[in-house]
Amino acid sequence: QVQLVESGGGKVQTGGSLMLSCAASGFPFSIADMDWYHQPPGKSRELVATITNTFYTVYTPSVKGRFTISRNNAKNTVYLQISNLNPRDTGAYFCHPRGLLEDYWGQGTQVAVSS
Helix, strand or coil, rough: CCCEECCCCCCEECCCEEEEEEEEECHHHHHCCEEEEEECCCCCEEEEEECCCCCCCCECCCCCCEEEEEEHHHHHHEEEEEECCCCCCEEEEEEEEEECCCCCCCCCCHHHHHE
């Protein structure tokens, strides 16, 4: 079955950096476009970055320049490097594969940014 395991979150101070990882299994990872979503506390999930199966990347304007999405198909893993963190980046981060017959989500990884 499809499994998505996010990791790498934590508590950081404003200006810090984190590398989030999502280990995927149960579907053909190398041909899937992959998203990262951010869910601030008490709010809905919002798409922040996408990497296609051809390694093309797209970012929501609010994170462009601070977030970098990448993937390693040999490890079935997608990454999100976040730099210059600020309190608005606080929340849960989820990876999400596009194009599957069902909608799959992992448990997410929590990021808490203190000022």
